[in-house]
Amino acid sequence: DIQMTQSPSTLSASVGDRVTITCRASQSISDWLAWYQQKPGKAPKLLIYKASSLESGVPSRFSGSGSGTEFTLTISGLRPDDFATYYCQQYDRFGSFGQGTKVEIK
Amino acid sequence: EVQLVESGGGLVQPGGSLRLSCAASGFTFSTYWMHWVRQVPGKGLEWVSRINPDGSATTYAGSVMGRFTFSRDNAKTTLYLQMSSLRAEDTAVYYCAREQQLRRGAFDLWGQGTMVFVSS
Numbered sequence: 193d194i195q196m197t198q199s200p201s202t203l204s205a206s207v208g209d210r211v212t213i214t215c216r217a218s219q220s221i222s223d224w225l226a227w228y229q230q231k232p233g234k235a236p237k238l239l240i241y242k243a244s245s246l247e248s249g250v251p252s253r254f255s256g257s258g259s260g261t262e263f264t265l266t267i268s269g270l271r272p273d274d275f276a277t278y279y280c281q282q283y284d285r286f287g288s289f290g291q292g293t294k295v296e297i298k
Numbered sequence: 299e300v301q302l303v304e305s306g307g308g309l310v311q312p313g314g315s316l317r318l319s320c321a322a323s324g325f326t327f328s329t330y331w332m333h334w335v336r337q338v339p340g341k342g343l344e345w346v347s348r349i350n351p352d353g354s355a356t357t358y359a360g361s362v363m364g365r366f367t368f369s370r371d372n373a374k375t376t377l378y379l380q381m382s383s384l385r386a387e388d389t390a391v392y393y394c395a396r397e398q399q400l401r402r403g404a405f406d407l408w409g410q411g412t413m414v415f416v417s418s
Contacts, residue, residue, distance in 0.1 A: 193360070226404035228343075235393055235408035236335075236343065247406065279343055283402050286357060287333065287345040 194218055194282050198290035204298040209270045213293045215263045215280035224284035227256055227265045230292075231276045239278075240265065270295070300324035300407060302394050307412030314384050314416075320377035320394030320409055328352070328372040331397040333405060334379050336390035346392070347379070362388075384416045 195218035205211050215225065223243035228236035238247045240256035243263055253268045267274055275297055280290040306318040320332075334346040347358045347368040356368045367380040377394050391413050395405035 224402050228405075230343075235410055236405075237408075238404055238406050241398065241404035241406075242400075281343075281345075281404065283397075283404055286348065286359075287335075287405070289335075289343040289345065291342045 194221060194285055194288050196280055196282055196288055196290040198278075198280055198293050200293060201291065202294045202296060204296050205270050206298045207270055207272060211267045211270055211295060213265045213278055213280075213295075215258075215265070215290050217261045217263075217282050220260045221282045221284035223259045224282060225256070225258065225263045226281045226283060227254075228279045228281065229274075229276045230279065236279060267295075302396065302407060302409035304392065304394055304409040304412040307392065307414045309415045309417065310384055311418050312385060312416055315380070315382040316384065316414060318379040318381065318392055318394075318412055318414070320379075322375045322377070322396075325396075325407075327375040330399065331403070332370065332377055333395045333397060334368060334377075335393045335395055335405070335408075336388075337393070337411075338390045344390075348397070349377070381414070384414075386416050388414060389416045390414060 197216045199214050225243045227240040230236045244256045255266050277292045277294045279292050303321045310316045333348045349356045349368045353370045365383045369378045391411040393411045394409045396407035397403040398406045
């Protein structure tokens with residue numbers, strides 16, 4: 193099984209900050225990597241797919257990069273609505289998720 | 299409206315069975331791979347199973363293999379997850395999700411989830 197490891201587990205930030213979340217795969221997954229945002233009591237929402245492609249309707253302050261085993265999600269200019277938990281997912285082989293990164297208000 | 303709506307969750311005793319449903323609408327259901335993902339409240343997401351568009355092929359996570367069966371009825375645009383030999387560790391919110399129609403796809407549409415609670 194492919195293991196996905198996110199860091200940090202929690203991130204404290206302020207409105208307007210640039211934040212970066214890292215995701216590492218236990219083996220190469222090419223660019224079959226997605227990022228999701230989840231708010232309490234809600235289903236996950238797709239933000240980024242194929243490592244760097246922005247899902248339709250998602251603000252351009254969200255961006256993704258990486259390939260192989262190391263990936264990043266960057267939020268440029270954090271907005272109040274962005275405080276949530278973020279998950280990476282590999283879909284090279286089925287669909288395992290990282291453990292999540294909670295972005296909280298500093 | 300493009301949506302997925304899960305139902306069928308509830309309280310079940312260990313060793314018991316439960317069938318979840320996921321009703322799809324607003325898109326050409328029969329052309330999509332579909333998935334189940336679960337989440338223990340307060341914890342992370344776990345991929346559970348997938349099914350191909352015509353329902354002829356399924357794959358399961360090791361944690362549910364042999365106990366869960368994923369099926370679909372394209373005429374009714376509905377997914378089913380038959381869960382048996384349930385354990386306390388199966389307690390979770392269960393989401394159905396649609397896979398993008400790409401060579402390999404992320405999950406671009408999710409239901410609201412249905413809660414399964416396994417306890418005596």
